Amino acid sequence: KARRMLAAAPARIRRAVDRAVEQEAHLCRKEIVQGLTSGSPGGKRLAPLAASTLATRRARGMRGTKPLIARGDLRRSITVRRTPGGVFVGILRSARSRDGERLVDIARVHEFGKVVVYRMNDKARRAVAMMMRAAGVEPSGPGSKNGIVVNKIPARPFLGPVFAKLEKGAPARVFGRVVRLLAKGK
Structure with missing residues (x-):
């Protein structure tokens, strides 16, 4: 019985590690999505939208005023996918x-x-x-003969801050999950 248990141990440990890493990836995805929704991914506030951006959104029939969430396409596209080398x-x-x-x-x-840079x-x-x-914003800025705008x-990082925040405790969280999964016999 001991030989059978020891022979099966590497496969059990590998499955537990794979599952624990995938759970960590889902935690990361959840944090990214919540960060986009709150406007503070990884605890870092996103730069507010310019008045011209809000005007453009209104002109296109979009009501959203949050950075990075015009319709939610970007937020919905955050994915967790298993790969041969991990997740x-x-x-x-x-x-x-x-x-x-x-x-x-x-x-x-x-x-x-x-x-x-636009040439207009x-x-x-x-x-x-x-x-x-028409959107209620008075255009401003210098005119030019060349028509260059x-x-x-601005950079509004929404992935990097979350990865940086979560990487600090990731090894301990993954190790804890592996231990719990092995204790459950999975």
Whole structure:
């Protein structure tokens, strides 16, 4: 009986470790989703939305005012997936928004920020100003002969702060789960 138990031990331990790591991944996903909902992933407050962003959302018929939650596509795309080397937590490359945009690209922009430069002619500039006025925001900023508009999307990290917060206690949590799973005989 002892030989059988010892022979089966490595497989039991491997299953317990795999299950414990997957449970940790689900905890991480839960924290990311709650952080997006509260506006403070990992306890770090997200930068508020610019008035122009809120105006654009209103013009598109969106009522949301929270950073990173226009319709919830990004929040819903946070996934836990088993891989041969462990567990993946994040946004899959195949994830798409309702509009067909790649959510991994959107997540990258928000995690790290981005500077966008537009070259606008007078007609485009008038159209943007009209849209902003219709949404209740008076356009501001310097005009230019070249029609260059620089839009800075600030970094609003929502994955990194959660990973940093959870990594401190992860080994102890996973070890505790492994012990509990082995004690239950699973």
